[in-house]
Amino acid sequence: MHIDDSSIITTNNGKEEIKLDNITKIEGHGSLDIKIKDNKVKYVKLKITENKRFYTQAIIGKSALSLPLMTSRICGTCSIAHLSCCSEAVEKALQYVPTDQTILLRKLSLYGMTIRDHSLHLYLFCLPDIFGKDSVLDFDESQNEMIKRAFAIKSAGNNLSKVIAGRAIHATFAEVGKFSHVPKQEETKKVVAELKSIRDYVIDFIEIFYNCDFKLERDTDFVSLQTSDYSFLEGTIIDSKGESIPEDRYWDYLNDVVIPYSEATGYNFEGREYMVGALSRMNLNKDNLHSSTKNDTSRFLSAFPSRNIYHNNLAQAIETLHCVDHSIELLESTEFKEEHNEPVTIKAGEGIGLLEAPRGTLYYMLSIDKIGKVKYGRIIVPTQQNQIGMEKSIVQLIEDNLNKSKKQLEFEIEKLIRAYDPCMSCASHFLRINWR
């Protein structure tokens, strides 16, 4: 018995339906309904079917200082992004300025997460597509070395997060305004050695994704945070049409679009379809990658800017190297000290947190009352922002490939969805807006 059966129904009046009841090798639950009539796509409905957990309601009345620990539970794989972004929003609301060391530790914890999370997506979800396998479990013995290296890279990211943030998933050291633990020299030395040991492996994987010929070109607006050191944390929002917006005005440029069949709300940017994530970051910000990364990837970097959605995978592969290189530099050049952090003072205020999570721009807006409780909040995650674009890309893919068999088409569609690296856990847990 298969509980996740997908079905393709062909009716006798030229109408065809494809139902993918459970998209696999992505984070969380999603499904897809497609109707084709007379060689035209009637509709594509990408349904985020992850059941809502109503975080937007649940955060109301909670203590702002402990809120990051709660919202980190929105997502298992990118919990450090939620933790960091929520902390930033609370700090801004309380007008608290963290120390340089805290910011540095936050960058490093984001790097650890990104190495781990990109590895999960690239090597466990996408690599089987490139090698024509169903699963990483199906690779044969001749490919053991490659798989070993994939896990070694993922492990290095995991260990970097553990040393900096306590745990890779629902980290324990990161708090509003500080890190409760400062990494010791012997710990950082060990992590640096591990990161150095996997650096060449990362480059070999970049080559694999560079040589991959998957292609679907789209005219969409690419949006990302531009940071001077490609660190995902601080900077200005820019897009491929030349907009440049301070972080705290991001919301003004978005329009929310209710998608009735999906448990998530979609978004447009300035009324246009747009894309966030590694492809956007690489298209807009590749000049700011670490110098060692640029030196060793110039051949691959020539692919950007790119309109090919599958280049999101290549962009993630290159970003993995950047995370490794910049982490090595930061860890080798910094002497971490126990420091006295100014205590956080509670006051009423509003704050915005914004950073680049592995899958794209993550936004938190929080309003806090004078006793430090959350009045209301708004959280916008990358997958919501990519949902409209994903549907349009699927329409294009189907119309370009109507000659293919259903089975092939179904495979191609899943492959395309995976290229966006959607995270359904993140996407499904919010109401549209919650004003009080």
Add this chain to the structure above:
Amino acid sequence: MLYRASRKITKLYSFIYWYLIVTGKKLKIGWFSFTCCEDSTMVWIELMNENFFKWKDLLDIRHARVLRKINKLENIDVAFVEGAITTESDARKLRSIRKNSKKLVAIGSCAINGMPAAQRNLFDEEQKKEIEFLVERFKQTDKVRTVKDIVSIDDEVLGCPMEEDVFLKILDKYLNEFGVINAH
């Protein structure tokens, strides 16, 4: 300290496994995820960094949507179930997992005590009113339930995310119980 201790235990386990006799028989497992943030799935996948090839020899992973498209829900020795149950259709799926599995292990906080996925159970009237139309539209049940509320379980791994060492011990227990590895 904790990190080191857990690394040591993980290493000790891999050491033991290499010296165990692999009978060729595999433990047929399924990994299932309901409403949650899938953090325990991530921990399971992180444990593969060190255990992947060993588990490839010892486990027949018949159902794991996160790893493969072609999944089978039949004749499972041990089902690992993460997440809380928010809809009747998920409850039906869970019952069918129970029916097709000899043992069922609840994984992580949401599966075991419902939280934080069940946070709406604690909402006040005003909050409930706000989410009412969505609970209805997506056919969620009035209350979010735990795995135990729906089916019987044989073991549980607490934690948010699950405790790695407890999971490894339980897996080890079933590898022995089903005769996949023989310590002597």
